Amino acid sequence: MRTCLVWGVLLSIGWLMLGSWQTVTIPEKLSDYGFFKDKLADQQPADGVVPYALNTPLFSDYAEKLRFVKLPAGQSVAYNDTAILDFPVGTTLIKTFYYPNDFRNPDKGRRLIETRLLIHQSEGWKALDYVWNEDQTDALLEVAGDTKTVSYIDANGQFQQHPFVIPNLNQCKGCHNRAEVMTPIGPSVRQLNGDLTYGDKRPENQLRHWQRTGILTGLPALEKCPKTPVWNKPETGSINDRARAWLDINCAHCHNPKGPAMTSGLNLNYSEKDPTAFGIQKTPVAAGRGSGGRTYDIVPGKPDESILIYRLESTDPGEMMPELGRKTVHRESLVLLKEWIKAMK
Amino acid sequence: MKLYLLSLLACLCTQLAWAQPTVQKRYQTQLIMADNGSTIDLDAGTFTFTGSLSLQDKKRIVIRGKGIDKTILSFKGQTDGAEGLRVSNAEDIVIENLTVQDSKGDGIKTMNVKGITFRNVKVEWTGAPKAENGGYGLYPVQCDNVVIDGCTAIGASDAGIYVGQSRGIVVKNSKAYHNVAGIEIENSRNADVFDNEAYENTGGILVFDLPDLVQKQGGNVRVFNNYVHDNNFPNFAPAGNIVASVSDGTGLMILAANNVEVFNNRFIHNQTLGTAIISYLLTERPITDKAYYPFATGISIHDNVYERNAGPVSQRGRYNKLFSQVLKPGQDVPHIIYDGIADPNTLDKDGKLQADKRICIRNNKNQSFVNLDAGRGFQHVSFNTTPFDCQLEPIKTSVSNNR
Numbered sequence: 001m002r003t004c005l006v007w008g009v010l011l012s013i014g015w016l017m018l019g020s021w022q023t024v025t026i027p028e029k030l031s032d033y034g035f036f037k038d039k040l041a042d043q044q045p046a047d048g049v050v051p052y053a054l055n056t057p058l059f060s061d062y063a064e065k066l067r068f069v070k071l072p073a074g075q076s077v078a079y080n081d082t083a084i085l086d087f088p089v090g091t092t093l094i095k096t097f098y099y100p101n102d103f104r105n106p107d108k109g110r111r112l113i114e115t116r117l118l119i120h121q122s123e124g125w126k127a128l129d130y131v132w133n134e135d136q137t138d139a140l141l142e143v144a145g146d147t148k149t150v151s152y153i154d155a156n157g158q159f160q161q162h163p164f165v166i167p168n169l170n171q172c173k174g175c176h177n178r179a180e181v182m183t184p185i186g187p188s189v190r191q192l193n194g195d196l197t198y199g200d201k202r203p204e205n206q207l208r209h210w211q212r213t214g215i216l217t218g219l220p221a222l223e224k225c226p227k228t229p230v231w232n233k234p235e236t237g238s239i240n241d242r243a244r245a246w247l248d249i250n251c252a253h254c255h256n257p258k259g260p261a262m263t264s265g266l267n268l269n270y271s272e273k274d275p276t277a278f279g280i281q282k283t284p285v286a287a288g289r290g291s292g293g294r295t296y297d298i299v300p301g302k303p304d305e306s307i308l309i310y311r312l313e314s315t316d317p318g319e320m321m322p323e324l325g326r327k328t329v330h331r332e333s334l335v336l337l338k339e340w341i342k343a344m345k
Numbered sequence: 346m347k348l349y350l351l352s353l354l355a356c357l358c359t360q361l362a363w364a365q366p367t368v369q370k371r372y373q374t375q376l377i378m379a380d381n382g383s384t385i386d387l388d389a390g391t392f393t394f395t396g397s398l399s400l401q402d403k404k405r406i407v408i409r410g411k412g413i414d415k416t417i418l419s420f421k422g423q424t425d426g427a428e429g430l431r432v433s434n435a436e437d438i439v440i441e442n443l444t445v446q447d448s449k450g451d452g453i454k455t456m457n458v459k460g461i462t463f464r465n466v467k468v469e470w471t472g473a474p475k476a477e478n479g480g481y482g483l484y485p486v487q488c489d490n491v492v493i494d495g496c497t498a499i500g501a502s503d504a505g506i507y508v509g510q511s512r513g514i515v516v517k518n519s520k521a522y523h524n525v526a527g528i529e530i531e532n533s534r535n536a537d538v539f540d541n542e543a544y545e546n547t548g549g550i551l552v553f554d555l556p557d558l559v560q561k562q563g564g565n566v567r568v569f570n571n572y573v574h575d576n577n578f579p580n581f582a583p584a585g586n587i588v589a590s591v592s593d594g595t596g597l598m599i600l601a602a603n604n605v606e607v608f609n610n611r612f613i614h615n616q617t618l619g620t621a622i623i624s625y626l627l628t629e630r631p632i633t634d635k636a637y638y639p640f641a642t643g644i645s646i647h648d649n650v651y652e653r654n655a656g657p658v659s660q661r662g663r664y665n666k667l668f669s670q671v672l673k674p675g676q677d678v679p680h681i682i683y684d685g686i687a688d689p690n691t692l693d694k695d696g697k698l699q700a701d702k703r704i705c706i707r708n709n710k711n712q713s714f715v716n717l718d719a720g721r722g723f724q725h726v727s728f729n730t731t732p733f734d735c736q737l738e739p740i741k742t743s744v745s746n747n748r
Contacts, residue, residue, distance in 0.1 A: 143377055144370040145396070147425070165425050169377050170399040180402075180434040180457060257559070260433065263456065263486045263510055265557040276633040282557055283630055284585055288450060288480025288503050291585030307585060318449030318479055323427040 030115050030130040030139040035070065035094055041112055041136045043096055048073065050215065051198070052206055054191040055228040055236070056245045058253075059330040060097065061164060062154065063113065068094040069187065071215050079218035081226050084188050093118040093184055097164075102153040113148060114166050115139050118176070118184055125182040127172035144168045162327045174324050179258040186249070190226040228270070232332060243340035244270050246333050247278075250322065266297060279308055280344070287311075290319040300344035309338060368392045376400045376408075384409055387443060391417040397426025397448075404436040410443030413467045413497070420448035421471075428454045428484070429468075432461070441465050452501070454484040461485050462492040470500030474523045476583045481507040482524065487560065494518055502581060503588050504529035504551070508536065510560035513742075516541060525582040526551045526591065527573075530602075532563040535742045539570045547580040548588070548595035549573035549615065552602045555587060556625070556637035564603040564643075567740050573597060574613040579661060590628060592617050594659045601625040604643040606740040611650045612680065617658040619651045619680035622704060627684045627719055640688040642702040645737040651680035651711040671717060671726045679713035679728065681706055686720040697732075705735040 027033055030040065037046045045051055049070045057065065071077065072090030080086065087093075096115040102108040112132040119126045130139035131146060145168030151161040167174070176182050192210070195203040207225060210216035219225070229237025231246040248270035254261035255268040264285050267277040276282045279297035284290070284307055292310035299305040311321040313329055320326060372392075375385050381404040389411040398418070400406060408430075410416025420429045429448035432438055432455040441464040445452045452468030455461045468482035482498030485491045486509040496519040498505025505524035508514050514536035520543075521527030527543030529551040530536045543549035550573055554563050573596045582589040591598060594617025599605050601624055612619035625632065625639035632639060658668060658678050668678050683704055691702045698704070706714055714733065718725045 144374045147395070163424070165396070168373050168399070170373075170401050171426075173401060174399075260456065262559050265559060274633075276557060281631055281633070283555075283587065285555065285558060285587075286451075286480055286484075286486075286503070286507075286509070287583075287586060289476055289478075289583040290450075290480075291583050293584040295585045316449065317423055317425055317427055318477075323450075324425070 026128070026141065028141050033092075033117075035068065035092075040138055041132075043112075049094070050210070050213070051196065052187065052192060053194070053196050054186045054249070055194045056191070056231040056242075056249050057186065058249050058325075059333060060325055061150075061162065061328045062103075062152075062160075062330075063097040063099060063150075063164070064110070066094075066096040066098070067186070069215075070094065076215050076217045079189060079216060079220070081189050084184050084186075085216075087120055087184070087187075089120050089122050091120040093187065099150050099152045103155040104153065104157060111150070111152075112136055112139070113150065113164060114142075116172070118182075125176070125184065127169055127176060127182060129166060129169065129172070131166055142166060145171060160328075165325065165327065167324065171324055174260065175253045175322070177253070177260050178256075185253045188228075190228040191249070193222070193225050193227040194230070231336060239336065239340050239343060243337050244278075246336065250333075254322065279306075288318065290314070290321070292319065298341055298344070301342060303338035303341040306341055309334065309341065312337065369394050369396065369398075373398055379403055379406055381405055383407075387411070387416045387418075389415045391419055393419045393421065394429075395422065395424050397423075397428050397431055399426075399431040399433070400438070401431075401433045401435060403438070406435070406437075407439040407441070408443075409439070409441050412442045413444050413465055416443040417446055418443060419446045421446065423447075423449040426450075428452065428479070431455070433457055436460055438462070439464065443467075444469065447471055448479050450479045451481040451484045452479060452498070454481070454486065455488055456486050457488065458485065459489045461488050461490070462494070463496050464492070465495045467497040467499070468501075468505070469498070470502075472500075474500045474502075474578070474581055476502050476581050478502040478581075480504075480586075482521075483507065484509070486510055489513055491515070497521070498527075499523050501525065502583060503586055505546070507531065508533050510558060510563075514538075520544075521549075522546060523578060525578075525580055525588045527576065529553060529588075530563065530566055531555060532558050532560050534560075534563050534565055536563075536566045537742050538566070538568045542572045542574075544572075544574045544576060545578050546576045547578050547582075547593045548591040548598055549576040549612075550597045551588070551591070552597075552599045552605050553587070554601040554603070554625070554638070556632055556634035556639070561634075561636050562603065562638055564605070565740055565742055566602060566605045567742055568597065568605065568607045569609045571610045572613070573610055573615065576615045577617075577659065587628070592659060593661055594618065596620055598623070599641050599644055600628075601639050601641055602644075603638070603641070604740055605641075606645045606647075606737070608645070608648045611652075613650070613652045614654060616653055616656070618678055618682050619653070620646055620649070621682045621684075622646075623682075623684040624686035624719075626686050638688075640686065640691075641704070642688065642691065642698070643737060644703075645705045645740075646681060646709065647705070647707045647736070649709045651709060651713070653680075667717070667723075671715070671723050677713075679715040680711060681709070681714045683714070683716050683733070684720075685716045685718040701737070703735055703737065704733055705737050706730055706733040707736060 098112045117128045132139040146166040150164045211219040247268040251268040282297045314320040384407040387410040427450035429445040437460040439462045444467040470478035480503035482501045482505040488511045491514045493516045501524040504526035505521035506528045509531045522545045527546040531553045596612040596615035596619045716727045
């Protein structure tokens with residue numbers, strides 16, 4: 001009996017050491033977290049869960065996203081105007097992917113696909129993915145990823161049907177990676193600096209709302225805060241600014257000096273100033289057939305001779321960029337990027 | 346007690362979604378769940394995957410199949426991910442006894458791994474070699490202590506065995522054929538490439554240094570005891586890639602690399618050239634990278650064997666057109682070619698290279714040589730080896746990984 005107990009204790013310790021997400025404490029269902037009140041699929045945030053939006057978000061095959069952040073009770077995040085906000089341990093970022101049945105009319109309902117969580121634990125950020133069931137009553141933990149077929153009427157009234165890839169846990173880090181450390185991508189001051197409607201109230205600037213509700217400290221006057229332009233709203237920035245903002249959120253999570261695509265020497269950070277580093281007349285390194293037979297990443301004035309455009313136009317997994325999370329072409333952003341390159345001298 | 350264990354197992358199983366028993370999910374889950382120090386045994390058979398398999402953030406993992414052509418991971422029809430198998434941010438990883446086939450992008454990519462061994466691994470694209478094949482077969486990049494032993498790479502549209510931006514490299518006992526480049530060492534330091542066979546590629550072995558990359562200035566590369574033959578395959582690389590400009594019929598090409606010692610190799614039946622030493626300037630591509638050094642320096646080519654059939658060189662490829670301008674009609678292109686472009690800052694007042702930067706060519710069987718003098722518009726093309734008859738200090742590589 002004694003041996004049995006010793007073994008039991010040893011096994012338990014070994015089990016806990018497997019890594020915290022592997023322990024039995026990981027909730028199997030999204031509903032176990034209590035992030036939402038009432039019907040889970042309505043995604044009505046519970047107290048302390050704050051919705052947010054980004055000015056220029058990542059394109060994910062036209063999926064719409066609901067984003068929420070939950071800080072540990074009584075804690076806050078400090079303002080900084082350059083990097084992703086440094087959320088305290090205990091913070092969870094919540095992102096639900098869905099497709100409206102008809103993009104022209106939200107009243108026709110929607111289909112939730114998956115809810116991704118980034119949880120800030122003492123040993124770092126952890127990614128978890130919950131896939132919604134057919135009945136849309138709950139979402140279940142998925143480790144190894146999956147592929148679903150989605151269908152919807154798009155904004156032009158066209159019926160669309162395509163596969164949607166739910167990443168495995170390793171693939172989460174394919175994007176959420178700074179110097180091999182799991183890191184959030186979106187919530188920076190410049191991305192949050194814009195209005196959002198909270199409940200039934202009038203729209204309010206997100207930074208001001210965060211400050212007012214006590215989760216953001218050190219906010220200077222709003223006009224001093226940087227602001228990422230909205231990629232498809234010309235009134236928010238020049239073509240150059242909007243194109244660079246789009247590349248920043250869609251590409252720079254890998255294409256930055258500490259990201260997985262650092263080996264390419266192509267850096268698509270918003271702040272990159274060296275023209276070769278962000279692609280102008282830059283030769284490819286390991287593009288393989290992703291070069292599309294073109295010589296440079298960006299040929300000024302010639303979008304159709306630029307590798308960057310070729311890779312965004314492709315849906316072949318051996319050629320396309322980004323490597324993951326895309327089965328369709330983002331036609332609208334291509335228009336912007338082509339205009340951007342065309343205007344270059 | 347038993348009940349306790351059983352319930353633990355039950356929890357584990359529900360969590361891992363065993364309920365979906367496809368091989369892809371099973372192996373991917375194993376790779377995600379693997380404890381440090383464990384071995385992932387793959388079954389014999391051919392398994393088809395629609396997406397990449399990946400391993401990351403682990404130490405001392407062995408991924409082991411039942412043998413080349415016994416465990417085949419096929420990515421034919423892959424719809425998701427840009428490589429077959431990917432390993433990143435890891436330490437002491439061994440991949441052995443398996444075949445990876447027909448991935449959409451690269452075959453096996455390992456990035457940011459300290460200690461990576463590929464042993465008895467084949468990466469191939471089946472069917473006739475074509476531009477649509479993936480770029481690299483074995484692709485360690487930004488890794489330390491790389492061992493590639495007993496491996497085979499076939500059909501890559503860039504390089505079959507490619508080591509890039511890495512440090513401490515052994516490539517041995519391996520074969521590469523029907524690739525654009527057989528074996529390529531790029532922007533990497535301290536590499537030994539020996540006892541390999543590179544044949545029927547466009548170029549057999551390449552040692553390159555390219556601009557605009559994170560790791561600059563590779564070098565300290567030894568290429569010895571290799572059999573590099575019949576590399577006359579028409580170039581099928583997609584345009585834009587630097588290897589697309591390699592002429593078919595190339596045995597070994599050293600581009601802008603420093604401290605390379607090439608000895609005891611057999612360069613046989615590479616119809617255009619046995620060995621080329623060229624500067625990046627010859628590519629006529631713009632250089633904006635201020636930290637990049639475009640010259641090949643400290644190159645020693647000795648005790649190799651050169652042979653090829655009589656007859657004209659391939660007329661394909663940009664460099665071949667060049668030969669027609671500098672050679673008399675009917676004159677064979679020499680086995681060893683140096684473009685003659687030297688760094689003006691390293692020349693002494695007599696116009697000679699500093700001792701340790703020299704190009705030394707000595708004691709090769711069937712040695713023949715041309716200095717193209719490309720830096721001065723090919724005005725003084727010279728076939729005289731005397732200025733290059735010298736011996737550099739043998740290169741000592743500091744490769745420690747001999748697993």
